Amino acid sequence: MVTVVHPNLELANAKMRASNVSVYYGEKKAIDDVSIDIPSQYVTAFIGPSGCGKSTFLRTLNRMNDTIPSARVEGEIVLDGEDIYGSAMDVVQLRARVGMVFQKPNPFPKSIYDNIAYGPRIHGLAEKKDETDAIVEKSLRRAGLWDEVKDRLLDSGTALSGGQQQRLCIARAIAVDPEVILMDEPCSALDPIATAKIEELIDELSGRYAIVIVTHSMQQAARVSQRTAFFHLGKMVEYGKTSDIFTNPIEKRTQDYITGRYG
Amino acid sequence: MSDQAINEGGAPTRTDAFKRRLKKRYASERRFRLAGLSAVLFSVAVLIFLLGNMTINGIGGFQRAELEVPIDFPSSGIAADAASMSSSGAIQALEMQGLPDIVQFYADQALGEEAAAELNDHAWREVARAIVADPEIIREKHDFSLSASAKLAAGLNGEGSQEMQALANRLSAEGKLAKNFDVGFLQRSDATDPQKVGIWGALKGSILTMVITLLMAFPIGVLAALYLEEYAPKNRWTEIIEVSINNLAAVPSIIFGLLGLAVFLWIFPNYRSAPLIGGMTLALMTMPVIVIAGRNAIKAVPPSIRDGALAVGASPVQVVFHHVLPLALPGILTGTIIGMARALGETAPLLMIGMRAFVATPPDGFTSPATVLPVQIFLWSDEIGRGFVERTSAAIIVLLVFLLVMNGLAIYLRNKFEKKW
Numbered sequence: 001m002v003t004v005v006h007p008n009l010e011l012a013n014a015k016m017r018a019s020n021v022s023v024y025y026g027e028k029k030a031i032d033d034v035s036i037d038i039p040s041q042y043v044t045a046f047i048g049p050s051g052c053g054k055s056t057f058l059r060t061l062n063r064m065n066d067t068i069p070s071a072r073v074e075g076e077i078v079l080d081g082e083d084i085y086g087s088a089m090d091v092v093q094l095r096a097r098v099g100m101v102f103q104k105p106n107p108f109p110k111s112i113y114d115n116i117a118y119g120p121r122i123h124g125l126a127e128k129k130d131e132t133d134a135i136v137e138k139s140l141r142r143a144g145l146w147d148e149v150k151d152r153l154l155d156s157g158t159a160l161s162g163g164q165q166q167r168l169c170i171a172r173a174i175a176v177d178p179e180v181i182l183m184d185e186p187c188s189a190l191d192p193i194a195t196a197k198i199e200e201l202i203d204e205l206s207g208r209y210a211i212v213i214v215t216h217s218m219q220q221a222a223r224v225s226q227r228t229a230f231f232h233l234g235k236m237v238e239y240g241k242t243s244d245i246f247t248n249p250i251e252k253r254t255q256d257y258i259t260g261r262y263g
Numbered sequence: 264m265s266d267q268a269i270n271e272g273g274a275p276t277r278t279d280a281f282k283r284r285l286k287k288r289y290a291s292e293r294r295f296r297l298a299g300l301s302a303v304l305f306s307v308a309v310l311i312f313l314l315g316n317m318t319i320n321g322i323g324g325f326q327r328a329e330l331e332v333p334i335d336f337p338s339s340g341i342a343a344d345a346a347s348m349s350s351s352g353a354i355q356a357l358e359m360q361g362l363p364d365i366v367q368f369y370a371d372q373a374l375g376e377e378a379a380a381e382l383n384d385h386a387w388r389e390v391a392r393a394i395v396a397d398p399e400i401i402r403e404k405h406d407f408s409l410s411a412s413a414k415l416a417a418g419l420n421g422e423g424s425q426e427m428q429a430l431a432n433r434l435s436a437e438g439k440l441a442k443n444f445d446v447g448f449l450q451r452s453d454a455t456d457p458q459k460v461g462i463w464g465a466l467k468g469s470i471l472t473m474v475i476t477l478l479m480a481f482p483i484g485v486l487a488a489l490y491l492e493e494y495a496p497k498n499r500w501t502e503i504i505e506v507s508i509n510n511l512a513a514v515p516s517i518i519f520g521l522l523g524l525a526v527f528l529w530i531f532p533n534y535r536s537a538p539l540i541g542g543m544t545l546a547l548m549t550m551p552v553i554v555i556a557g558r559n560a561i562k563a564v565p566p567s568i569r570d571g572a573l574a575v576g577a578s579p580v581q582v583v584f585h586h587v588l589p590l591a592l593p594g595i596l597t598g599t600i601i602g603m604a605r606a607l608g609e610t611a612p613l614l615m616i617g618m619r620a621f622v623a624t625p626p627d628g629f630t631s632p633a634t635v636l637p638v639q640i641f642l643w644s645d646e647i648g649r650g651f652v653e654r655t656s657a658a659i660i661v662l663l664v665f666l667l668v669m670n671g672l673a674i675y676l677r678n679k680f681e682k683k684w
Contacts, residue, residue, distance in 0.1 A: 062574065064570065064573065064574065067569070067570075067573065069496075069497070092576045092577075092578050093576070095573060095574055095575070095576040096575070096576035099574060099575065100570075100574035101574075102567060102570060102571065102574070104567060106565070106567035106568060106570065106571040107571070108568060108571060108572070108586065109568075109590065118572075118575060118577075118585070119575035119576060122575075122576065122577055122578075122581055122585075123576060169571070172571075172575060173574070173575065175575075176575055176576060
């Protein structure tokens with residue numbers, strides 16, 4: 001079965017392009033022949049029922065699957081024309097260019113300041129104290145967290161509330177100035193108010209970074225994204241503008257899922 | 264249908280049978296708690312008995328029998344100027360001036376000849392050391408408390424010959440013989456006379472040995488644990504290594520002594536009885552404990568922290584040293600405490616490599632002959648005589664205090680590094 005791509009989806013400006021990507025965990029095929037263009041100026045949402053492979057596919061985009069010894073990736077993924085699995089691509093550099101925010105907020109057990117400053121420090125982006133200070137402030141402002149934490153930057157990052165921790169993780173990701181930000185169900189552990197703040201933040205960041213978000217909430221996908229891909233059983237079933245996917249799905253499975261028949 | 268069947272007998276959780284079962288459940292919980300509480304009380308009682316017994320016996324070990332001897336320096340003709348007293352031959356110079364005879368003379372005068380004969384034959388050295396420490400004291404009369412002989416000390420404890428007991432009782436009643444706190448016990452080394460023994464030689468030997476053990480076992484153990492957890496591929500070879508390390512932790516300690524004898528003393532034949540060899544032998548024993556504890560601590564670091572660090576572009580080495588190791592350190596230190604405490608109390612392997620030798624001077628360094636606290640305790644416990652029984656208890660107290668200090672330091676470090684996530 002081939003992915004249905006909506007006809008009125010213009011494919012210019014692809015920041016990342018995956019071509020015929022399959023992912024195996026040992027013998028098990030988790031992702032089957034997925035091809036997709038990730039646009040640079042939009043938010044792309046991956047939706048689908050649990051276990052459909054959307055998170056697995058997301059993790060191939062910055063090679064986080066490398067940490068799982070049994071995982072194997074076939075096909076090609078390019079970032080600005082460079083093959084990210086090619087020998088010329090350094091994985092550390094790739095992850096600095098393609099940042100990631102996880103399902104459960106995972107701040108380092110360090111101060112808020114050190115959480116943000118860690119990335120710039122290891123990459124040598126900030127040499128002096130005032131440069132680091134500037135990056136920390138800029139990142140926290142962009143993540144909408146500055147006003148809440150500016151008086152307690154030296155407190156532990158783990159002492160913040162769940163929603164604040166997740167925004168701290170987003171700030172940590174943007175501190176190294178990435179080109180793409182991957183978000184793996186960033187709101188699934190948060191309450192509705194914190195979720196609303198994160199969604200607002202995604203909206204603000206979308207012009208500056210290419211954002212890919214995995215979500216199991218269709219409402220969230222409809223609210224924050226401009227492109228939506230529907231995954232089912234390891235395959236990408238349908239891909240198009242979010243409005244098209246939600247109002248005018250072509251595949252029956254997509255229609256069943258978004259009308260709540262399963263998932 | 265089925266709903267009806269359940270309702271016919273009334274709600275099953277409201278019957279008397281259910282209440283009886285509930286009572287039984289509570290009773291079994293009470294029994295379990297009682298059993299647990301009595302286990303704790305039993306251990307506490309044993310601990311208190313042990314520590315109490317040691318303290319009561321050991322207090323005597325920190326004391327020694329001393330005779331009161333006033334010495335009138337101006338009329339003795341001893342000369343000691345500050346310059347000559349600061350040289351290394353000062354004690355010999357005093358001996359040449361006849362200090363031993365002078366001490367004996369004043370002892371005869373003060374105590375009578377019978378009692379003065381029971382002055383320890385090294386007593387004059389105590390006077391000499393006092394003069395060296397402060398030459399000014401020879402300008403006037405000075406009272407000394409000098410070590411008594413082992414026989415008189417035994418008499419004071421109600422042991423030994425009748426005459427000696429009678430003499431000790433008479434002198435004690437006259438206030439000329441008393442048991443005083445013996446600072447020298449913490450400064451001297453092993454001797455054949457329980458009045459003259461000290462613990463410093465063994466304590467220093469233990470400290471030096473532990474330093475070697477820590478310096479070897481900690482880095483090797485931590486690096487092995489890190490490699491096995493973070494880098495090693497999961498295959499048959501690493502499994503074999505894992506099983507071997509676990510088995511190593513269970514090997515009886517005397518075997519490690521044999522290994523030390525066969526390997527380390529073969530490589531360094533001149534360092535028999537040295538803390539260097541002892542420390543290396545004990546490091547072999549401690550290392551697997553640190554590896555096992557370290558691996559568990561590293562495993563317990565949440566994967567989300569690793570993911571977070573990798574996702575901002577940290578290299579694997581940076582992930583390990585910036586995140587995994589700091590978070591695992593408290594657990595690693597706990598393993599180190601357990602391993603080091605075991606090494607500190609170990610006697611058997613050290614007997615094999617010659618650390619049971621009679622060493623009358625504290626070791627100068629890692630390569631000079633030494634003994635350690637548990638071996639010293641073992642040696643003294645073999646001696647006959649009441650004096651050594653008390654000294655043995657005192658040595659045990661020193662060992663326990665050393666253990667407490669070492670563990671206290673490690674627990675302090677652990678709490679300092681402990682972080683929550």
